[in-house]
Amino acid sequence: MRQLSALDAQFLNFETDTNVANVAGLSILEGEISRDELVSLVRQRSAMVAPLRQRMLPVPFGLDHPYWVQDEAFDLDYHVRELALPAPGSDRQLAAQVARLHARRLDRRHPLWEMYLIHGLAGDRTALYTKLHHAAIDGLGGADVLAAFMDLEPNPKPQAREPDVEPDFAPETAEMLVRTAARLAANPAHLVRFLAAAVPYLDQIPFVSGLPGAGTVSRAARGLVRRLGLGDGQEVPGLPKLAAPRTPFNGPVSAHRRFAFVELPLDEVKQVKNAFGVTVNDVVMTLGASAVRRWLIDHDALPEEPLVAGVPFSLRGVDDTEHGNQVTLMITSLDTQIPGPRERLWAVHEAMQRIKDRFNLAPARWLRHLSEGMPAALTGLADRAAFGLVAQTAPPINLLISNIPGPQIPLYVCGRRLLAQYPVSVITDASGGLNITAFSYNGQISVGIVACRTMVPDVWNLAGYLQDALEELKSLI
Template sequence: MTYKRLSPMDSAFVQLESPSAPMHVAGLMVFERPAKAGEQFVRKLVDDWRSETRICAPWNQKLRSPSRWQLAPVMEETFDPDLEYHVRHLSLPKPGGERELGQMVARLHSQPMDMRKPLWECYFIDGLEGRRFAIYVKFHHALVDGISASNLLMRGLSESATDHRMPPFWVHPAPEKPFQMSAARGVPSTQALLGTAGKLYRLFSSDDRLTTLRSAPKTAINGAISAQRRFATQAFELDRLKTVASRAGVTLNDVMVTLVGGTLRDYLKEKTALPETSLTAAIPMSLRSEGDQSIGNSVGMIYSMIGTNIADPVLRLKKVSESTSIAKEQILGLEPQMRTPYSILSMLPSIASMMTGAAKHVAPMFNTVVSNVPGGKKEKYLRGARLLHLYPANIVFPGLAVSFTCYSHAGFLNVGIIACRDTLPQMQRLATGLEDALSELERELGISPALQSVDEAG
């Protein structure tokens, strides 16, 4: 039997698991049925997948001990997973619109995983209007980060609409982690250690230029959370966002962080709860080497202001771009072998406050998470069914009640918003607020709003 000890970063997600804050992430894939497919297309697909006995890592791995109270969790192989448990078939109530889909996904995302079993679940969701169906796949964060989860799902799809034999996701093995020279350099130099220590000190201090872990104000979206979630989605044509980024001379990621700042500004202002200083966001940053498609977590974290204190959307975008640029310099200025230790150490106080329950009482180290997972440009198919959108669903933590995650696919940027149900009533407005923030930014930049977003909110 093969065993695998989890890395410190992967282990943290096992240790953070709790009834009010389950540590799983998910992807909601919305498909269009093939033109000639009948009403039983999804049922036949479910039956076929459940009969597939081939299963590869990480789909066949489970925790040797399901307890969160362990310093070094170990994964072991299981050779007889219960696919009837892991692959489920659900149907939406009529009319099968985005509201019904969003409510179902919110309920599914609220349910903790059984830590005694392989740490994934797959739900086929039938009854979606417009000849569509959805697949919601849930992974424990100890197994994957956004990039590795995307790679696992994309391996189970085809680039050909005529490919009707593609086996399920779990038949395709994940690549091993490639050899990295930085990992073979041995003990880091004294200069590297001192440089890392200096940057960590700066991150935990007050700094006029850098957004630090002392920059976040206390807000209505930070505090205690409950177990129930809300889920909403929005999709934008990538060309529309790239036009804004090009006109303003910033990155596409800067645009998305600015849109999050705009929608949170309007949301908190409406509730008369907008702080005078800007909210801040933790922004995951991939630390993978080129070609690394292995499973597990390999991310750093940068921190940026999101401009909730700035009314002018163009000025907000400029300040966000400046903030993210300085934050990137902070981590990219480190030697490569020190970037992961720096990221882990920067997150330790936040992890400790979550594990001890202090997070709901103390000032937040950041107010939200804005993550952008790169996808592909080509169309993807599941036995002839075209993938229309893939919406990520992230985690909310104690003291951090809302998270925004983006995923690009075939000309669209798909945004999944996950939030604590009790802390963020009327959370749907955050999804529509992203569109309002983008339209406002286009007007101020003199861009014709010829391209419109695709509202998939639920």
């Protein structure tokens, strides 16, 4: 019986009709797949992925975080769905359909996932859109879930039967309340541990660093730690004052989404990386900065200051198979104000190096530890209040942008080759109405762009600008 962590629960708490916490993947497959084939595959493989067969069980009166329990009425007919585009369906028609599906909240009475088999796509292709709730899985874990349905060859050998796993049935109410009491008793200890580890770094923690007095308190705490001879003596790189300027994609998001996708050749990105001595991630971040800069110029809305981007960092170890969220958010400047592509790349490289150094030294699990130190009932109220406040005031960041490395070998689903795998991520009032997420697969970088429909109606322009930005950097080699 697994309980949602405090961080998992936050993705439930902030969700509204407009702030929807779905993470998803859009798989483009070669050839046609029947629903019967897909259902057979999912029935076989879903037993190996616990979140796919578990629903949420709330604790009475919301006194604690919910539990994941076995869904005794698990029904694949509900979760695996089928639809068709008017043939021959274009990529833009597919993206519009995905945007509609992605904006819909998942029903919390069922396991928090849905899979859509989409026919009618031009070029003898089939699409598979799979979405999960962020409370059940983070981005990297979601990729692992999708991988459970993929094979390394078109006709793999039948898998050995998995050993039976004892199902997690719903606990009795009395048991949940006893656990809640124990958790409440432990909250102060969690909070004390967080404060002892994090107070010296308050001015280095995203969002917290902007609070009045954070710098004074953290500098005093670091001085005390040094005088007492505690800590490792390493100084965390300073975080420049980052104030997110106003842009057209900041403010309360609507209930509607736009989605666009594009592929970039990985070998061309590596050419740029090698020529300038930077990383693939630096190049991807620069492409995002360049595309957003051009879009802002189109709309006569380019700020003189750099944008502030949220960059998710995974906390998962190589052998970590735990479900739920193990992610932290770092913030960095995104130098859209720099006109020269070469100078923009170097500025992004320096900014990314700075947050990597901070990630290695500062308490990366600060958000999870702080959340665990708060009573669940108060956390829910605080999450909703914070999102409401952010929606009406200055945003902490302008957008989310990330790059996830993936397998560089061909994969197969139901014997059909996976041609591309596009991420479909989250936008919120707090993070901005634009999310650019890249995922590398088999020699290509597949970029998924999610936006609020009213803020960024011309999202396909951004997809084209990413391609133009890569050509611009290649021309400098």
